[in-house]
Amino acid sequence: MTFKELLKDRIPPQVFIIIAFVVMLTAGFLAWTILSSGVISVTAPYRGVEVFIDNSRVGASSETGEKISMEVSEGKHQILVSKFGFWPWMQNVEILKKQDLAVQPFLVSKELKPEKISKVVQNDGFIVSNNTYWEVFSLFSEERKIPEGVASMVANMGTEKVKYAEYFPGRTDVLIIAAGTKIFAVDAYLTNPRNYQPIFEGTEPTFVLGINNSIYIKDGETLYHLTGLVP
Numbered sequence: 001m002t003f004k005e006l007l008k009d010r011i012p013p014q015v016f017i018i019i020a021f022v023v024m025l026t027a028g029f030l031a032w033t034i035l036s037s038g039v040i041s042v043t044a045p046y047r048g049v050e051v052f053i054d055n056s057r058v059g060a061s062s063e064t065g066e067k068i069s070m071e072v073s074e075g076k077h078q079i080l081v082s083k084f085g086f087w088p089w090m091q092n093v094e095i096l097k098k099q100d101l102a103v104q105p106f107l108v109s110k111e112l113k114p115e116k117i118s119k120v121v122q123n124d125g126f127i128v129s130n131n132t133y134w135e136v137f138s139l140f141s142e143e144r145k146i147p148e149g150v151a152s153m154v155a156n157m158g159t160e161k162v163k164y165a166e167y168f169p170g171r172t173d174v175l176i177i178a179a180g181t182k183i184f185a186v187d188a189y190l191t192n193p194r195n196y197q198p199i200f201e202g203t204e205p206t207f208v209l210g211i212n213n214s215i216y217i218k219d220g221e222t223l224y225h226l227t228g229l230v231p
Contacts, residue, residue, distance in 0.1 A: 038095035041069040041102045042081060046231055049107070052080040067102075081105040087197040106174045108185050108197035109231070114217055114224035133223060139208050140218045150175060153188045163206040169213040169230050176215070178206045183217065200226065 042051045044061030051058045051068045054077055059068045074097050081089045089105040121130045146154065146165045154165045159179050168174035168185055175188045176199065183200040200207075202219035210216050213230040216223065 037072075037074040037097045038099040038101065039069055039071050040077065040079060040093070040095065041067050041100065042079065043067055043102065043104045044081075045105060045107050046083060049081055049083045049105075052082070054078055055080075079103060079105075081107065083107055085109055085111055089195050089197075090193065091195070092192045104171075104173065106168060106171065106185060106187075106195070106197070108199060109228055112199060112226060112228055114200060114226040117216075117223040117225055136216050136223050136225075137218070139216065140206065144208070156190075157186075163204070164208075166207075166209055169209070176207065181205070183207055183215075199229070200224070 040053060042058075044051070044064065044066045047061055047063050047066075049061045051060070053070050053072065058070045061068060072095055074095055076092065076094050079091045079093060086107040086109050089107055091103060091105070093101060093103075095101060117133050117136060118130055119133050120127050122128075144164060145151075146162070147167075150165050150167060153175060154162055154177065159177060161179050163178040165175055165177045167188075168176050173188050174185055176183065176185055181201055181203060182198060183205050185197045185199060187194045199215075200217055200219075202217075202222075205217050205219040207215045207217045210225065212227070214225060214227045215229060216225055218224075
């Protein structure tokens, strides 16, 4: 009797099936361990944000600040973050072995509607000067310098004709910049790509930060109050 025939006589067929199943599980686990060498973690800026990695939907946030993570292989990956009514945010990254990468995207609404501040108002049937207009206008009359840390970041971007720049509300890695005919939000640090999201377009606009994450915009002699920058 051969050794193979001896095994057949003494070991039930079910045992071979179990052994084969264990071998498959072990091989699969080893392959998964090799391929899943890193983690990408995305902090959602708002509720209802969808996260895609390499064109596959990872999940959606149920609250602001929620972290959505995915194990990925070593190498290059693309992250896309989107929300209905907002400009999308994208970043190409390269994951090293055993690396955990955390990213914090920013999103700007496509439906921002700045409210014009009138020079005059009607009060009891009389047209009078709007004090709010002149109070806001005086903010732009003062000499304003770009904060030192922000100025160095803007200089590294090579952006020309910058009128003013400031940190995006609640962030130190995102800037609001007034340059040329536009006001826009942009990644403060070099990313691939560097995300650009428009806020306002006029003739030669500039801005100051207001309360409750709002901004005041001056475009020529016209003033605007913009809210909703941070929902």
